[in-house]
Amino acid sequence: MKSITGYVHGKINLTLDVHSKQPSEPFHPIRSILHKIKLADEIEISEHSRFSIEGDFDCPDEENLIWKAFQLLQSEYSTSLPPVRVQVKKNIPPRSGLGGGSADFACFVQLYHELFELGPITPKFIQKSADIGKDIPFFFEQKNCSLVEHFGEIVTPLPFDFSGEKVFLFFPPFTQSTAEAYSALMQHDTSFTEHFLREPSLERCDNSFDIFFNQKQYKNISDDFTDTHITGSGSAFFSFEEKNFPMCKKITTRLL
Numbered sequence: 001m002k003s004i005t006g007y008v009h010g011k012i013n014l015t016l017d018v019h020s021k022q023p024s025e026p027f028h029p030i031r032s033i034l035h036k037i038k039l040a041d042e043i044e045i046s047e048h049s050r051f052s053i054e055g056d057f058d059c060p061d062e063e064n065l066i067w068k069a070f071q072l073l074q075s076e077y078s079t080s081l082p083p084v085r086v087q088v089k090k091n092i093p094p095r096s097g098l099g100g101g102s103a104d105f106a107c108f109v110q111l112y113h114e115l116f117e118l119g120p121i122t123p124k125f126i127q128k129s130a131d132i133g134k135d136i137p138f139f140f141e142q143k144n145c146s147l148v149e150h151f152g153e154i155v156t157p158l159p160f161d162f163s164g165e166k167v168f169l170f171f172p173p174f175t176q177s178t179a180e181a182y183s184a185l186m187q188h189d190t191s192f193t194e195h196f197l198r199e200p201s202l203e204r205c206d207n208s209f210d211i212f213f214n215q216k217q218y219k220n221i222s223d224d225f226t227d228t229h230i231t232g233s234g235s236a237f238f239s240f241e242e243k244n245f246p247m248c249k250k251i252t253t254r255l256l
Contacts, residue, residue: 003046004115008107009036009256010098011138012167012231012238014145015192018185018208027134027151028182031193033158034099034135036144036256037167041092041100043107045115048085055088058095065105068132073112076125082116093249095175097232099135106139127153144256147193160200165240165255170228170248172235174217181233187211202240205229213237221247 016032051070053061061067066086074081086108092100106129113121121140129136130153138146143157185208192206212218212234213225228239244250 001047002115003044004111005044006107006111007040007042008103009040010092010100010103011036013207014205015196016207017190017193018188020188029150030152032148033193033196034138034146034148037253038256039092039253041104042089044087045084045111048083051083053086056090065101066108069105069108072128093171096171096236097234098236102133102136103139105136162202162255167253167255168239168242169251170237170245172221172248174235176235178233209233221245
């Protein structure tokens with residue numbers, strides 16, 4: 001029985017600009033610099049009589065992005081694809097803004113292609129994957145740091161090398177819906193990403209959603225979020241300086 005194992009890394013948003021949503025557009029346009037981190041899920045896939053997913057997930061299989069990845073693979077090939085058992089050791093907390101589900105999607109597809117020698121993943125497939133998750137194309141990119149634009153699906157690798165920098169991740173005792181976060185955001189059309197690109201430095205990190213630190217649910221954690229930034233639309237946040245927030249789970253990792 002053939003099997004293969006891989007590790008899939010999460011990400012943080014070094015910057016995130018959310019622009020005003022136009023009536024003709026389905027989402028808010030964004031501009032963001034993403035960087036992969038060492039915190040990773042472990043995925044093993046093996047030949048099996050039926051497709052199954054095992055792991056600590058908080059959703060039905062049909063809503064799992066790995067399930068959707070297999071469905072998209074099947075639609076990509078004219079012949080029936082062999083079913084597999086997918087075993088996932090989840091280390092990236094879900095619904096935190098670290099891209100764990102999207103990263104699992106990309107890693108599964110890469111491992112499946114390697115296990116069954118399907119050849120290279122096509123740009124067309126990666127483009128289709130963005131219909132499932134706008135940040136999925138980033139996780140197919142080999143570079144660790146990229147600029148993402150439009151709704152997040154346009155990816156441009158960046159030459160910045162922040163590898164090895166220590167990152168302190170904090171996970172509040174609440175989650176944050178992406179849709180609700182974007183609906184509640186009143187700060188639009190910032191230029192954080194442009195400033196970072198002009199002067200690349202981890203001291204220039206900023207996120208439109210950092211304004212949420214003024215909200216009650218974050219205020220219950222602390223009144224001081226200096227040099228701390230939300231990743232994605234939250235609820236997790238990070239700092240490159242060691243800090244303590246007693247109400248939050250803390251994970252120390254590094255930029256990949």
